[in-house]
Amino acid sequence: MTTPLLTTLRQHLKARGIDALYVPTADPHQSEYVGEHYQTRAFLTGFTGSAGTAVVTAEHALLWTDGRYFIQAERQIKDRGFSLMRLNTPGFPSVTDWLCTHMPAGGTLAFNGRTLSRAQYDELSRALDAKGVRLLADDTVLESLWENRPALPQEAVFLHELRFSGETTASKLARLRDALGDLDGTVMSSLENIGWLFNFRGRDIAHNPVAYAYAVVTPATAVLYLDRAKYDDAFAREMTDNGVTLKPYDAVWSDAGSITGRIAVDKKRTSQALYQALSQADLVSAPEHVYALKARLNDTEEANQRETWLEDTTALVRFLIWLEQAVPAGDIDECRAADMLSAIRSRGRHYLEDSFDTISAYGDNAPMMHYRATPDSSRLLEPKGLYLVDTGGQYLGGTTDITRTVSLGEPTAEEIRDYTLVLKAHINLATAVFLHGASGHYLDVLARQPLWQEHIDYKSGTGHAVGYVSGVHEGPQRIAMMPNNVTLEPGMMITNEPGIYREGVHGIRLENVYIVKEDVTVGSDRFLKFDCLSYAPFDRRLIDVSALSEKELSWLNAYHRDVCERLLPRLNEDERVWLAAKTAQL
Structure with a gap:
């Protein structure tokens, strides 16, 4: 199928002698999240995820994105004339490989020079040189079709x-x-x-x-x-x-x-x-x-970040209490739940804004890893099934990112099994001790192993760096199957967020942020460990205690004791009773 926008765009490409248009998700600074003025790929494809590349030719309109967004992208592009190309999936070539096959010899590939990175340019140039393809910087061919394009912001710093x-x-x-x-x-x-x-x-x-x-x-x-x-x-x-x-x-x-x-x-x-x-x-x-230089927190930053986490997880606990009481009334949907969480968080000390759009996902919306509820998609929360909330805040003293999945009713055996497996994956990484010099690439398997034992995988990384009053996803460190050589150093913050995503059924993710700390030095071997920054209860109704090892159960009970000790002084009496029950010894 085609659309009026694609038809007009193709007419412009033909008139300028352009065989293909390359549209990444980017601004002039290669920011992960781009401001409204630079969301040309979303304007073209209808896909609103944070990562993706579109290519348009006379015959094809294709969108490439990664496993976090497969389900979301399929839904959003279906009426926009685009087909989904699944990155890192057998049977789907990469963008560059596809262009090498389909670009005509001596053809022209156009792009916006102010939003294409030099690294991307070099990759395309090397790959297409043998076919004599001309790379043409043109920042008007698509942008000129964008009526009512948002202006550049002028907010004060x-x-x-x-x-x-x-x-x-x-x-x-x-x-x-x-x-x-x-x-x-x-x-x-x-x-x-x-x-x-x-x-x-x-x-x-x-x-x-x-x-x-x-x-x-x-x-x-x-x-x-x-x-x-x-x-x-x-x-x-x-x-x-x-x-x-x-x-x-x-x-x-x-x-x-x-x-x-x-x-x-x-x-x-x-x-x-x-x-x-x-x-x-x-x-x-x-x-x-x-x-x-900034990947390792200084003493002031770490102290502020720890206080910020207590502020933020106190808000999350209050939200979970509200959620448990409000859902049985029958008038809470995903959007209203997300709005309530933001409202509770906004009362926190030094709060600036949320660090991303809260992922408020119920039932079969939760398998979309980066789902965003809209008035059209927002589901009513019922007293049954699983609800996933991935949320965070920006404060003057730090940045937060945390995910909890909770049962809204009587959990099923499958829900308990999957939740317990994800919890085991989380604990396996959280308790890791590792030699200095290791990167997150070496540790990724620790989180996946409990799931792989059951022939389950998740199509995303396991952990990302978190900026300090900055981007919630930042480099250089990460925990993922994709190789990287960034050594994990004391003072680095990183998430731990394994998950199980069953399309059409439910999604489960359990995420905390950890900071790398010194453990012990034995001779010339220097060992490191993770120290938790995030404090919120896991849902005990979804935990199969019999499936936990003695070490795993010990970690869980110790973690819940820490949650109580750190958050109880910040809560009122009714809230303390609730938290004490949710973190009681298992």
Whole structure:
């Protein structure tokens, strides 16, 4: 099938001699979550997930996305003329492989140069060179068809005070310069890295306290490119006091051509257009050095993050109490539940906003890992079945992300079995002791093993880094089957979130955030462990105690004691009674 938008787009492509259009999910900074102004892929396909790539030719309209979104994407694109291509799935080629097969020799592949990363450009160029395919930067072919496109945001930024950051911008710049070594500077595009380095936050992307900005740091200078309308005189003085020069956001384009020397750029975060504009520099490809600097919390950040978690999980407990009382009344749906949780959380100290749209998923909506309830899809919560809530908040003192799955009635044997398996997977990773030098890739199997023993798998990573008053999904560390060589270091935060997702039945995920800590050193061997930051009860009605080992049961009871000790002082008497019952010894 086709649609009026696809028909018009194909007419434009034909008129310009373009054989295929490549549309990633991206903004000029390669942010994971993109602001409304840059959601061109969603505009084109109808798919609203955070990851995906569309390709349109005269004969095909295809969307590639990963296992988190297969179910959601199928539903959202079915009336938009697109077919789903399942990433990392047998029988489905990657985007690049498909283009290698289907692009005509000497053909033209168009893309938006300001939103395609240099890394993506290099991959496409290498793959398509043998066929003589021309890569054409064109930021108007699709964008010109987007009527009523949202404007770029103009929200004010705010300074992240020293009591929350724990380190001045001048000190961070000094550490960055040390990390650059003999390089002559770096050009930075990553919004979360720039916000951390210069100790400010913004509101340009929903749920992500960032602002559109670029930065150039050399041994002698630091330039922050940020729209003047977004900051006040106090902000300007703070930057000046820390040795920072402020310039308009768009000035980076005129300055780029005069930057010389050996300059570090992250090809995964730098757009093809900006990379080309740095025409006089000797560009050195490397991940932005700030990733490693900010991945390990300092003492101030860790203390704030721990307090923030207590604030956030207290709100979650209050929500679970409300949910248990409200569902039998029969007028609570997924949207109303999500709104209630946000309302309870918003009363917390130093709250800014939710860290993502709450995944409020009941029954057969929960197998969609990143489901978002809408008025059209929102299901009524009934006193039966499973309800999954994946939620988090942004606070001045940290960022949270937690998932609990609860029974709304009398659980079935299958629900108990699946929940207990996921709990065992979570505990297996939570209790890991590992040698320094290990990456999350080595640990991923620990969470999957209890599920693999039952021939069950989940099509996502097991854990992601969490930013500090920043993106809820951040690098560089992660726990996943996909290889990565980032060593887990003390002070790094990472999630633990295995799951079971049965399409058409239920979805179960149990997620906490942990911080890497020193364990013991034996000779030259340095061992590390995980320390939990998240405190909320697991649903004891869904736990088959007979299926837990002695070690697993001991961990669970100790965890629930910690939940009580940390949260009871923050609750009223009725809430304390509820929590004490939910965390009683098993």
